Amino acid sequence: xxxxxxxxxxxxxxxxxxxxxxxxxxxxxxxxxxxxxxxxxxxxxxxxxxxxxxxxxxxxxxxxxxxxxxxxxxxxxxxxxxxxxxxxxxxxxxxxxxxxxxxxxxxxxxxxxxxxxxxxxxxxxxxxxxxxxxxxxxxxxxxxxxxxxxxxxxxxxxxxxxxxxxxxxxxxxxxxxxxxxxxxxxxxxxxxxxxxxxxxxxxxxxxxxxxxxxxxxxxxxxxxxxxxxxxxxxxxxxxxxxxxxxxxxxxxxxxxxxxxxxxxxxxxxxxxxxxxxxxxxxxxxxxxxxxxxxxxxxxxxxxxxxxxxxxxxxxxxxxxxxxxxxxxxxxxxxxxxxxxxxxxxxxxxxxxxxxxxxxxxxxxxxxxxxxxxxxxxxxxxxxxxxxxxxxxxxxxxxxxxxxxxxxxxxxxxxxxxxxxx
Amino acid sequence: xxxxxxxxxxxxxxxxxxxxxxxxxxxxxxxxxxxxxxxxxxxxxxxxxxxxxxxxxxxxxxxxxxxxxxxxxxxxxxxxxxxxxxxxxxxxxxxxxxxxxxxxxxxxxxxxxxxxxxxxxxx
Numbered sequence: 398x399x400x401x402x403x404x405x406x407x408x409x410x411x412x413x414x415x416x417x418x419x420x421x422x423x424x425x426x427x428x429x430x431x432x433x434x435x436x437x438x439x440x441x442x443x444x445x446x447x448x449x450x451x452x453x454x455x456x457x458x459x460x461x462x463x464x465x466x467x468x469x470x471x472x473x474x475x476x477x478x479x480x481x482x483x484x485x486x487x488x489x490x491x492x493x494x495x496x497x498x499x500x501x502x503x504x505x506x507x508x509x510x511x512x513x514x515x516x517x518x519x520x521x522x523x524x525x526x527x528x529x530x531x532x533x534x535x536x537x538x539x540x541x542x543x544x545x546x547x548x549x550x551x552x553x554x555x556x557x558x559x560x561x562x563x564x565x566x567x568x569x570x571x572x573x574x575x576x577x578x579x580x581x582x583x584x585x586x587x588x589x590x591x592x593x594x595x596x597x598x599x600x601x602x603x604x605x606x607x608x609x610x611x612x613x614x615x616x617x618x619x620x621x622x623x624x625x626x627x628x629x630x631x632x633x634x635x636x637x638x639x640x641x642x643x644x645x646x647x648x649x650x651x652x653x654x655x656x657x658x659x660x661x662x663x664x665x666x667x668x669x670x671x672x673x674x675x676x677x678x679x680x681x682x683x684x685x686x687x688x689x690x691x692x693x694x695x696x697x698x699x700x701x702x703x704x705x706x707x708x709x710x711x712x713x714x715x716x717x718x719x720x721x722x723x724x725x726x727x728x729x730x731x732x733x734x735x736x737x738x739x740x741x742x743x744x745x746x747x748x749x750x751x752x753x754x755x756x757x758x759x760x761x762x763x764x765x766x767x768x769x770x771x772x773x774x775x776x777x778x779x780x781x782x783x784x785x786x787x788x789x790x791x792x793x794x795x796x797x798x799x800x801x802x803x804x805x806x807x808x809x810x811x812x813x814x815x816x817x818x
Numbered sequence: 819x820x821x822x823x824x825x826x827x828x829x830x831x832x833x834x835x836x837x838x839x840x841x842x843x844x845x846x847x848x849x850x851x852x853x854x855x856x857x858x859x860x861x862x863x864x865x866x867x868x869x870x871x872x873x874x875x876x877x878x879x880x881x882x883x884x885x886x887x888x889x890x891x892x893x894x895x896x897x898x899x900x901x902x903x904x905x906x907x908x909x910x911x912x913x914x915x916x917x918x919x920x921x922x923x924x925x926x927x928x929x930x931x932x933x934x935x936x937x938x939x940x941x
Binding site: 523525571572573574575577579583 | 820908909910911913914930931932934
């Protein structure tokens, strides 16, 4: 290919390949050198070499292997220059011997090893790291996002994010957080921690529009995790939950304003994602090892299955919430269950349920929004307005605030009109 | 092999969950002795024990003409270190495994902190 257009296309392809192989390469290099910083720097150097070479000669058949071999050779050359580096190389022994030029030969063990990525996921999501550090590290190391991209998605400065990453890597190294898939006995707890980091990435993507890419990144990482741990039903459950939630993304707002599930244009829901999500949920049900993510996915599956809000199978949804509350008895689950009860048994029953949990969620805007909605249905307008006003003050995103303020306004206007019937 | 400090803290002189009756005290000590035996047998135990109150502490500071001493702990605070173990562990997961056993035995929060590889301590 010649000409600036073809060159730009090539450059874009190279960028995309970098992004795809970054996590694999860093994971494998971390295994070889037992140090994340060495791995990251070596991969960066290999990318510099690759940019020139690939634009000239084309992308090699095994780009990840090419990057790993080049990065390994570079790192070894760098380490040989210092006494400490030579000491480290001696400790690592034969693992870190240079390989032939990757242009001519990519040895078998330089192919990305799937277990390497799994090890790195468990390191990045170790429960000894604070969640915001684990999230940043996972996006940077496994997602291949640049520090700036990670910073922007968390609305912090690049230097603040860089500090966060440095601190997380310092703890991994100083405390010697192992680079290893945990032992069977620790696996449930450690997997929970991985899943909650991925879900946190997804949920962070739900707020402001500029955070949107986090959702597809979370789905990509969850999909990779399911590929690595196909026998873990909760990993599959999390993927299904994300897909079914994301399938409604474009219907959730209209002109920047929030649209409730009740009012959404269901023809705008993404059928491909729903079908994939449904297939996973069905497989989970067959496997019959339910857990919190699978149950939440099943609830979303019922919603996605319904032609309208009114024809939704609410008894099925309440039954699933009952099951969810038995394995994950959190106030937020109880709140969502109460909202479903409003549809199944009516607003009176829902209000009783809500008031029983209100003290646990006093500062959560969605509790007050739900109370407002239910009180409005009970025609207790003043109380409904007070609840929505409270929700406006507690809301965390601009879109939520606008939506809730609208509910307050509607109640004021409606109250001023003479009762028509 | 690295070394880790597992420390526990008293708040205003009280160790929450500490045994209050002689019967509880005996059970507590039995659990601690069993755990320390296990640490010893596996080559984990380096050193450890419970400390006297901070009122028993003395601080020395370098000064011209020799170190000067003052009565009391280094930091005036509500929380003071009440006891610790120093253990050998291959990595943080191994150290956390022991910390969990200490928590089970004494029912009190444990801070796990790695030693730097300096002097006689190996990374």
